[in-house]
């Protein structure tokens with residue numbers, strides 16, 4: 001298993017995602033001899049996981065069952081241990097596309113935070129790209145580096161424990177794209193420019209507040225960035241359900257042929273039609289942040 005390559009079988013040392021139900025999944029570090037408790041009973045790694053195929057349905061000790069899934073950045077985002085606020089897949093998908101990331105891209109990112117976005121970047125730029133990620137909180141930087149190793153993507157990423165606003169990304173003239181998720185991104189814009197290739201590239205900054213966006217846009221314009229645009233992406237998840245709608249009773253149909261011996265007449269007022277439909281959400285997920293994109297032109 002690796003977060004950038006698929007394997008069929010679960011192996012000792014893998015990180016597997018245990019799917020309990022639609023709203024509940026947990027990451028499990030697979031270890032010979034280890035056990036994981038779930039509400040459906042115990043999963044014994046040696047017999048229930050190691051050697052089984054990813055996607056298998058595993059019966060737990062109390063007779064309930066779970067599915068064991070191969071990890072992906074999307075599953076990791078919804079199961080990872082939070083050390084900070086994280087980016088979710090709706091924003092991540094837009095960032096990946098608008099930064100024009102692809103296999104081989106060189107990307108700079110700060111801060112690493114909980115590594116939610118980092119995993120998605122790594123999957124996209126593998127097998128030949130590289131991520132330079134900067135985190136000034138020492139324990140977060142160390143934990144991220146440890147996770148990248150556990151997830152077998154450490155050859156694709158360099159974690160630097162420094163202040164991106166003061167010391168930059170630790171690389172010059174190499175990046176195709178730069179991403180910022182820090183409280184004062186405008187202080188890192190000149191470092192973003194310095195990290196990027198002469199041929200130019202794309203930059204994105206994520207900020208919850210519009211005042212942060214204003215200052216970042218000003219800094220981007222001052223540094224010669226072009227095509228500056230800010231957008232927000234909102235997700236609406238629909239539930240699929242069967243609904244039963246009563247049919248209006250318009251009285252007897254005068255054109256219908258009457259069959260006096262018919263026994264299958266619907267009593268008036270009780271006819272209904274059953275159909276599958278989607279229902280819009282009762283609550284709309286709130287604001288996450290504004291995404292400001294810009295292009296560094298060739299210099």
Ligand SMILES: C[S@@+](CC[C@H](N)C(=O)[O-])C[C@H]1O[C@@H](n2cnc3c(N)ncnc32)[C@H](O)[C@@H]1O
Pocket residue numbers: 084085086087110111112113114115116117118134135136137140162163164165166181182183184
């Ligand atoms: C909101 S989190 C980033 C979350 C990340 N995008 C994710 O998806 O998991 C912001 C991180 O930036 C770090 N940070 C803030 N200012 C920084 C700076 N000037 N240099 C480096 N890291 C910084 C914080 O310590 C924090 O871990």
